[in-house]
Amino acid sequence: MTTINLFDTTLRDGTQGEGISLTAEDKLKIALKLDALGVHYIEGGNPGSNSKDIEFFRRARELNLSAKLTAFGSTRRKNSVCEQDANLRHLIESGARAATLVGKTWDFHVHTALQTTLEENLAMIGESLAFVKRHGMEAIFDAEHFFDGYKANPEYAVAALLKAKEAGADWIVLCDTNGGTLPNEIGEIVSEVALKVQANIGIHAHNDSELAVANTLAAVAAGAKQVQGTINGYGERCGNANLVSILPNLQLKMGYECVSAEQLAMLTSVARYVGEIANVHLPVNQPYVGNAAFAHKGGIHVSAILKDSKTYEHIAPELVGNKQRVLVSELAGQSNIVSKAQELGLDLGANANSRVVIDRIKELEHQGYQFEGADASLELLLRDASGDTVEMFAVESFKIMCEKSTAGMLSEAIVRIRVEDRLVYTVAEGNGPVNALDNALRKALVQFYPGIADIHLSDYKVRVLDEKDATAAKVRVLIESSNFKDTWSTVGVSSNVIEASWEALVDSIRYALLGMARSELSPDASTDSVGLVNH
Template identity: 45%
Template sequence: MTSPPDVSAGRPVRPSPLGDTFHLYDTTLRDGAQRQGISYSVADKLAAAGLLDQLGVGFIEGGWPGAMPKDTEFFARAAEGELELRSAALVAFGATRKAGVAVADDPQVRALLDSRAPVVTLVAKSDLRHVERALRTTPEENLAMVADTVAHLVAHGRRVFLDCEHFFDGYAFDADYGVRVLDAAVRAGADVGVLCDTNGGMLPFQIETVVREVLARTGFRIGIHCQDDTGCAVANTLAAVHAGATHAQCTANGYGERAGNADLFAVTGSLVTKLDLPVLPEGALVEMMRISHALAELANIAPDDHQAYVGSSVFAHKAGLHASAIKVGPELYNHLDPGLVGNDMHILVTEMAGRASIELKAAELGIDLATHPGVVTAVVQTVKERESQGWSYEAADASFAVLVQRELAAAAAGDGVPVPSPFEIESYRVIVDGEQPVAVAADDGVVLRTDTRAEATVRVRTAGRRVIATAEGNGPVNALDSALRQALSSQFPVLDDVGLVDYKVRILGGNAGTEAVTRVLVTSQRGAAQWTTVGVHPNVIEASWLALVDSLRYAIGAS
């Protein structure tokens, strides 16, 4: 006897921007969480679901209630009002009933209903080999497991999707059994049959061929779920959509086990800008980069600078030839306007830079060089010369700005006239004291700790007077930074709020060991603003000093 619909099924499913003609489905919180190194707390999952809802995806798969205590808690807290979704429907993921168990008696199926999620995605074996060897049941019992579970959930007011696990591999082995699984699910009331490339071994032309064949054989609504083991998950997903799939499952930033899943942002960007499918609410596409990076922070993974559409470097141009064309028309070397996806174009200043690169980069930093051709020439020459010595301005915009301003000042002063500067360095000295190791009690026994302190003294000239300042720090760079700012702060109070937030050292090739040339990148901050400067020298302290001096020059000039 069929049970009556469950009136506690939760909020109604909201239509996607295309009505119900296309589903953009996210599984970051379940499949994406299987990536090595990711461990979401319930609070993380609630925050991530909110971000995905801001993007405007149609469905958010929250996890596997009943199988994972954390996921059970997530759905409970969501149902109790801790997650208010504006456009997405929350989805619970789970398996069909077990072989030989009545669907009403299966605790896993009951947990799916108890989650109160309005949509349930069931996973089922669609490869005959998995049915017989992994499930250890008969093909007919597997079909009954699918049909019984779908019908039971639909009778309780749930909308049901079916993930056909290992579909493509199974289709290559037996082209009929997977279709029978789809048929069992749809006849029982499932809305979508999702074809899963579970092992991630398919290529786009294979995906497209199978999707077309299945659509022709069944007429059912077909979805796609791709892993990235061949590096083709995004291409495979788009190939399936091109073939007629109207439901695409993805994860934020391609998170997932092994090589990952189809990247939600790459798929979405292409669906909207290349296939003209408005799968997001109006105005939401511009939020892609922000949300991608926010989700990366929740996963505790650094954003991928080279990620399609949303990486900070994907609209960066290094070659002078590119910059020359971009100066005429940015669309000549950008496949779309970066602003459409919340990104921006960047001109990188390197040894490859030409005049156009320098002009565009300066303009990006708010410096107009259009009427200063001599300054452009001088900057191009200086950059090329310094790059050959190991300097790099790609990640050091502030040092580039200081260089340009120095050349502008030199041009304004005229030949042979000293370049005006807010301060001049006379000398600096650093002393590092290492004390004898001291035994300190710890939980796992006694450890030796050595307290090392550094003291720096700097001598500078500013506003016509000589200033000497001394400061201590937890290392030579910290001491130098403190001493230099102390010497200049009375003349430039803005420096009181400047602090060192990052410090990177790289040994450059060509020499070995301690005689090698070192490149130092220093990142400083004032309020919400951050900037990076560079210094290069065989002595790491001198390289650090050069970067620190540029940092304070930039801070003074930007104030």
């Protein structure tokens, strides 16, 4: 089985994406994850460009990576010598096992960007790669703008590659730097170059035409043995080729060997981890690893996957560490409800009962509710329908008071609830009416359920459902709550934002208390945490 080398440049090219900034510590954490995933090369950055990358390479020496740590730089400056080039010296001093040198292969760039002769550019390529090899480093030549250069002047573009090969380059990587080449062009050109150059060929594609993954796979089919890309496709402009899609496509679809099956099963967790570190939200519909990648909503789809998941899933989600999800909405059929109830260990009884639940959900969604992003509210609805819930408190009333003074805006909430036969009346302040209500409700309940103290609101979203009604419009509120272990979401809808927020807030607390009950906790039990189903 042919092995395809994975070259990850998240820590270098990926950080050139808008809004992405990684500290040296961030880069070290990601490097360890990439190494565990099994990538063969980790390009850490340019050790001559900034102090952050210098620190990264210094500290990375202690990581004992299995992957080859790679330093990035460019060919020597025009009309100079390698020994006096600071950029090349930093590469040698970085401690990296391999060096990637980018050089021009498009005659237009040589004349316009470098403003030098074609002959001098060839000398820059050859001398720089030879310099790196003399210092014991593996040499990778990134042929910048190669496909544009090949289409404009194929003789010169190939001459640049032959000069790199002559200098001892271990890999010659063809770059679609502007991201404008089509897959059929990539396949044809890589095939031609492989015959003319007879070297280890790699591919480095950008996503400006939404084709970086397709172009990468086309290059591999034409003979490339190394693929360069980034986790989640991060990178300059529209991004780089997404290794998270490339890896399973190569291994599961095209039959190449890249990583072990156990490492491939880490793909989803690695993609989400890198997204968290980079502070970039992972698209819900990202192939293979997105939260919706194996989510099923239409009733016909769900009915089929319950018989055999291959009916609507191109692979088993577990192969890449993801999981199947069944969504419940106004498009749901009876199969959706049955599947979701089974997942929760619930028995809805007769078919007529599940039909009642479906009709109820459809009516609520018509009113503006949405349960796809509020699993906890959906679970409460299903448990109520199956008789699996116990009312652990009842709300008698609540009142909100807001006062603007020279000291600022003050919100105060008064909540009256009943727990069994006891009436509890509490007052709490907050930095807004919702926060005040949250504080008052938890203050009332914590004396009965101490684990409530560990719960906090982690996110709060409001969406106006009918903008033409202006300030009288109905709104949907989504609340995300967390404790030390779990996160869950609830929903409320009303033309009054406070009432919608209160509804979502009460559902959040009910869900938490339900977790306590399932953990066989009772009022007055001594505990510091809430046991919840992981959502």
